[in-house]
Amino acid sequence: MQPESKVTIAIPTYNRSELLKASLESALAQDYRDYQVLVLDNASEDDIEAVVRSFADPRITYVRNETNIGIFGNWQLAVELNSSPYLSILSDDDILLPSFIRESVLALDNHPNVGFSVAQAGFIDIYNVRVDVTKTELSDNFPVGAIDGLEFIHQIVDGQKWILRTSAVMFRAYALAVVGTFDIPHSKYMLDLNLYLRIAAQFDIFFIAQELAQVRFHVEQDSQVSFHSPGGTGSLAVVAERTDAIAYLLQSPRAEDASYRQWLAERLLYINVRRSELTSELIPELNLSWSERLQIAMREIASVIPAGKRLILVDENQWGCEILAELDALPFLEHEGQYWGAPLDDEMAIQELERMRQAGASFMIIAWPAFWWLDYYSGLRNYLSSNFRRVLDNSRLVVFDLCLGDSPTLIMSPE
Incomplete structure (x- = not known):
């Protein structure tokens, strides 16, 4: 190893010599000296070693594993070999912008209780062309500056979709020593999120309001396999990590508040329903068939909503409003009675809800195909729960009475 520096940029790599070259160039182009x-x-089979040696830069240390120790083993090795107070792990297909180290070090130096910093990231394709990401890959807006780690965990449990790109993260080595390094209790694709949550349980986090890294999207990327391929388990793994997050909050001083424990219990029940839903997609025989669930749901709706009432149906347009022939059902969002897609954000969702309520909608049904809305649109969920009574809540339906107000009482239906 080189003499100790303030920062180590570790690049775990396997059979990506061409992409590695660009990543390595970006790591060596930082406007910072001590790294x-x-x-x-x-154990790559291509010419990675020759690519690394071609740089002839004394800041580079090259280590070759004689056998392939897997992604987890190689990332662990980065932590074990690190001799610096600060460590960043750069994916071998991603790019650092020149001020990444400087801005990250500034954040960690000025906030000693921060366990890691994270910057914003842009997105490029295999040809280095900037790309727009889909809603699935798009993160909710980050906060700015240092936030309490428990608040970070709370927001993740609440449904905030903060996607932290590993290449944009810089760890404090002391925090890694305190909480332990990477672990994979649920999925090898979530070893980064698992570590972020464990650090946040004991340290603050700093969000840098600048784009300081670029994430490359391509078919070989692990996230593409896990989240966007048939049988991918990424979403299920995220649910498992969020369940752990609830445990961290229960172990914290926040859980001394009885109302907060009740909120955590409600979140746990919901997240566990999502886990079962995602598991059933992978193992269909675990649950009732689509048609069986739909038949039961129709009977339940008829038992709580009188015929002729106008209602809002949130179903991702998978049921279709015509299935509720005895009710005046409108899709959500809707335009001239037709499904208009998902809302852009919570503000739009609440505005449309109130518009339709003022126009006579008495109930809102959230059907199981759209249960993910209860996470993604956490502001809408909290607005509904705070202002209206749930008259049905099970693994098929959540029904709100939009005419009842101000002290909502949860009524659970028998399964």
Whole structure:
């Protein structure tokens, strides 16, 4: 290893010599002096070593594993070999912008209780062309500056979709020593989120309001396999990590408040329903068939909503309003009675809800195909729960009476 530097940029790599070259170039182009670059070659079969040696830069240390120790083993090795107070792990297909180290070090130096910093990231394709990401990949807006780690966990449990790109993160080595390094209790694709949550349980987090890294999207990317391929388990793994997050909050001083414990219990029940839903997609025989669930749901709706009432149906347009022939059902969002897609954000969702309520809608049904809305649109969920009574809540339906106000009482239906 080189003499100790303030920062180590570790690049675990395997059979990506062309992409690695661009990543390594970006790591060596930082406008900061005191750092070293650690390339961890996981027994690659291409010319990675020749690419690394071609730089002839004394800041680079090249380590080759004689056998492939897997992604987890190679990332662990980055932590084990680090000799710096600060460590960043750069994916071998991503890019750092020149001020990444400087801005990250500034955040960690000025906030000693911060366990890691995270910057914003842009997105490029295999040809280095900037790309727009889909809603699935798009993160909710980050906060700015240092936030309490428990608040970060709370927001994740609440449904905030903060996607932290590993290449835009810089860890404090002391925080890693306190909480332990990477672990994979649920999925090898979530070893980063698992670590972020464990650090946040004991340290603050700093969000840098600048784009300081670029994430490359391509078919070989692990996230594409996990989240966007048939049988992908990424969403299920996220649910598992969020369940752990609830446990961290229960272990914290926040849980001394009985009302907060009740909120955590409600979140746990919901997240567990999502887990079962996602598991059933992978193992269909675990649950009732689509038609069986739909038949039961129709009977339940008829038992709580009188015929002729106008209602709002949130179903991702998978049921279709015509299935509720005895009710005046409108899709959500709607335009001239037709489904108009999902709302852009919570503000739009609440505005449309109130518009339709003022126009006579008496109930809102959230059907299981759209249960993810209860996470993604956490502001809408909290607005509904705070202002209206749930008259049905089970693994098929959540029904709100939009005419009842101000002290909502949850009524659970028998399964």
